[in-house]
Amino acid sequence: xxxxxxxxxxxxxxxxxxxxxxxxxxxxxxxxxxxxxxxxxxxxxxxxxxxxxxxxxxxxxxxxxxxxxxxxxxxxxxxxxxxxxxxxxxxxxxxxxxxxxxxxxxxxxxxxxxxxxxxxxxxxxxxxxxxxxxxxxxxxxxxxxxxxxxxxxxxxxxxxxxxxxxxxxxxxxxxxxxxxxxxxxxxxxxxxxxxxxxxxxxxxxxxxxxxxxxxxxxxxxxxxxxxxxxxxxxxxxxxxx
Numbered sequence: 001x002x003x004x005x006x007x008x009x010x011x012x013x014x015x016x017x018x019x020x021x022x023x024x025x026x027x028x029x030x031x032x033x034x035x036x037x038x039x040x041x042x043x044x045x046x047x048x049x050x051x052x053x054x055x056x057x058x059x060x061x062x063x064x065x066x067x068x069x070x071x072x073x074x075x076x077x078x079x080x081x082x083x084x085x086x087x088x089x090x091x092x093x094x095x096x097x098x099x100x101x102x103x104x105x106x107x108x109x110x111x112x113x114x115x116x117x118x119x120x121x122x123x124x125x126x127x128x129x130x131x132x133x134x135x136x137x138x139x140x141x142x143x144x145x146x147x148x149x150x151x152x153x154x155x156x157x158x159x160x161x162x163x164x165x166x167x168x169x170x171x172x173x174x175x176x177x178x179x180x181x182x183x184x185x186x187x188x189x190x191x192x193x194x195x196x197x198x199x200x201x202x203x204x205x206x207x208x209x210x211x212x213x214x215x216x217x218x219x220x221x222x223x224x225x226x227x228x229x230x231x232x233x234x235x236x237x238x239x240x241x
Contacts, residue, residue, distance in 0.1 A: 095114070095115035095116075096112050096113065096114060096115060096146075097112070097113055097114075097115050097117060097144050097145065097146040097147075098110060098111070098112050098113075098146055098147060098210055099111055099113060099122050099144050099146075099147070099148055099149070099150060100148070100149045100150070100184070100185060100209070100210075100214075101122050101123065101125070101126040101149075101150045101152075102149065102150070102151050102152070102154065102182070102184060102185035103133070103150075103151045103152035103153050103154040103185070104129055104130040104132075104133035104152045104153045104154075105123060105126040105127060105128065105129055105130065105133075105152055106126065106127030106128055106129075106130065107126050107127040108126060108184070109126070109184075109213060109214050110209065110210050110213055110214060111125050111126060113125060113144065116143060117143070117144050118140065118141055118142060118143055118144060119138065119139060119140045119141070119142050119144060119150055120140040120141065121144075122144060122150050123140065123150065123152070129152050129153075130152075133152050133153040134153040135152065135153070138150075138152065147206070147210075149185055149187055151185055154185065180237075180238055180239050180240040181193075181194060181238060181239050181240070182239070182240055182241070183205065183209065183214075183215040183218070183221065183239050183240065183241055184209060184214045184215055184241055186205075187206075188202045188203055188206060189202075191205055191206070194235055194238055194239070195234055195235070195238075196231050196234055196235070197235070200226075201224075201226045201227070204224050204225050204226055205221070205224050208220075208223065208224045208225075214241075215241045216241060217241055218236055218239055218240065218241060221235060221236075221239065
């Protein structure tokens, strides 16, 4: 204690009265101050600073349609698959027309042709026209209708225009007076002029002709529904195959 007293400055000895207790308290204060100062300098020492981690790029975003502003975004997903356009349904190709080709052709008879066929196609399907046949009044470019007749250069038959049951060279009326009506070429109108034959029976005759490929003899007329023995006797001298 005497040593500490000797080393204490004079103004401290004078101020504190050099009391031992006072010197001890002063020593404790100095030590505490020295400790605080050391702690302050320790806390203020430089520290190593680590570089910030690399921030990865955010995925690309697309704002939804109809919504504005950068704050509303949605992740772009895969584009929806586009369904192939339905193909158009194929056009029906099974329609047919049945026509009766007669007169001066190589193979007269009832023919079945595709729908949309023309008179020229019917003449070609019948083997073509005979040499020297008169084609005046026949419109070979006309489209055929189902159940009509195409007559080529038939004597005693007036040339008529197309119509139900009529043909490119179809007959108008009942033909020349006294000329038998052909069962293989007559129209409904022609058969309707025969005694006892109305439109219904005339259609039955044409249906039978179409179904059996024509009449080979007048006697086959008895096979038509609605023609009995008496009616056949009246019609026999007025018709021909």
